[in-house]
Amino acid sequence: MESWIAFLNILSTAGFVLALTLILLLLKGKLGVVSRMFLGLSVGLYVLVGLSNTLEHLEISAALDVYEDYFEILFLPFFLFFFFSFHMDQQFKAQKRVEEALFEQKERAQVTLACIGDAVIATDPSGRVEYLNATAEALTGWRVDEARGQTLGNVFRIVNELTREPAQDPVARCLREGHATGLANHTVLIRRDGKEFSIADSAAPIRNRAGQTIGVVLVFRDVTEARQLQRQLAYDASHDVLTGLVNRREFEIRLEHCLASAKKHDVQHTLCYLDLDQFKVINDTVGHNAGDALLKQIAYLLRGLFRQRDTLARLGGDEFGLLLEYCPLEKAVRAVNKIIKRLQHYQFVWEGRTFQVGVSIGLVVINSQTESISQALSEADVACYTAKDLGRGRLHIYHPTDSETAKRHGAILQAAELQQAIEKNLFQLYCQPVMPLNESGEHQKFYEVLLRLKGAEGQMILPNSFILAAERYGLMTNIDRWVIRAVLSALAGQTVSDGLRIFINLSGNSLNDETLLDYVREKLEEFQTPPSQLCFEITETAAIHNLEKAQLFVSEVQRLGVRVALDDFGSGLSSFRYLKRLSVDYLKIDGSFVEDMFENQNDQAMVAAIHQVGHIMGISTVAEHVEQKGVIGQLREMGVDYAQGYAFGEPLPLAEALKQNTAQ
């Protein structure tokens, strides 16, 4: 037993010695000085106890035995002190860590605030400034040390950019409402030096743990450029780029407002439709740059003639709209006459050439009876159209009972019907034979296609009843395309006799249509029709107006294998020079010479001259409007190649003509 106790003594002493060694060597820096001291002392005391016991057991010395009781008694307080000091140590360390984390977070927040592009102002609950970041300093012109303690209104001066009235204080509003708020639109910040910035902002309350508002943070940013861009975009969307006038869209919006006010307050406004006379001539003769310059000058000239509240707009091309708000008819007429006079005295000069420009104006009253803006615009357009037809450079006031106006209005209504006719295939194709007058052409069967519109009651309407409307409302190209497609479709699958050729009239508008050639190519391919069976007729006037385009069209069409005829030759400028430039296959002598050539020698000479020149240039000639048998003989004597007209019979449906010419 004694030996076991001795062994355990040695063992415990060794453990305490080892512990003391570790405390001295390993725990340096791991424990606080005080904790380490108390731990060392408590362990040290038991080292001494163990040592005393061991020495006593080994009967070496009993010197320490006297103190052994003290060592044992002192151990516990030291050990307890160690516990508490260690606890304090750890608490101190934890607090230090929390403080460091807080400091780190504060630093991070402050650096973030300083670096962000948005301006930030923090205020206390009374709205006094506590903090500004660098962007806020730049935008307000206040340094943070100057601004601290100032009321927000001093540092952050904001006004409405339109009214210049002070804008609502966002912080006060946020404090009042207790939630995040945004700033009204159009807010401008006035910097300390007076410079202004458009801004967008929001304010949010800062709350403590208890939910009490302890301040407000105001975040705003400079949106000057964005707002300028927005204004520019809005301006571009509502103004014509060339003239700077209001565009059609904006004009219609204002017209809508006028119409609403007319209905609501029973007031009267006036709408004018202005169409420049001679604009097309200038555009065609001296080019589009001149046309653009003219439009700009006209816009500039007209601008000064109206009140601030009136609207002058460019509606498209050479058409302008004028909206005279709260303006009775008499006053409007005076204003409009002023425009006409002003333009009568105006001369447009371009590259040394002078042009006289006029304006035709249609006027319509907007009052509570006006149904819609489209009706008002349509009536003004009709009145303008009437003014143009009645001699240009004048004013025409729309009145529904006016016969002139009613006639034009009818034409406009027809435009809508024409569009429907194209869509519903209400057109019918007739054809008139073009007869060869000499023996060499006997085997040829030529027909000119004539267009008819099937009326509501099944009657056939002649082209002169709808071509005017079709031209004015830009439907001619669609009609031409319809005719081409219909002719090719009729020819498709028919085994027609050799030498059959169909003459199709093309309008001047189609010559300007750059996609027509592709359309012809596409349709020829689709219907597998030999191109030689087609001949396009272009009028002399249309060709001269668009000479370059006409030349290009003729050459391209001939390259496809389609023939080209110059129609109504003699009705326009009749310059033979044009024949040199347009290498057409047929020259159709205008019917006005042919009709009376039997009685009128001048006409006879004219026909002979045109035919002679055509022949010399290798162009076959066709006489139109041959209505008397006697004329046929004369034409034959002259050597004219072909003739067409009622003298050879009434026009017949295309399908029937093709049937007659079907190869057996």
Add this chain to the structure above:
Amino acid sequence: MFQENELVNLFSGVAAALVLVFFARRMFLTSLRWFYGVFIAMLVAYIATVLEGFFWSGPLNLIEHAALAIAGWGFAVACWRLGHASAEDGRED
């Protein structure tokens, strides 16, 4: 019979145990578990010392010294662990 110092030790040990139990929940326990163990071993040794004066003197003396040996090596282990614990280990559980 027991000695006076042994009784003092036992009473102060029990008092210290009560104090530690009372504060234990507030203290940083993780790194001190081994020290608690040491303390319990010491307390066992004190109890055995006092009791050996009344009965089973031989075995209880052996228990006293065995408990002290455990406490000694327990201290060594506790110090070793504390020396190798990271700063995080010192935090409250």
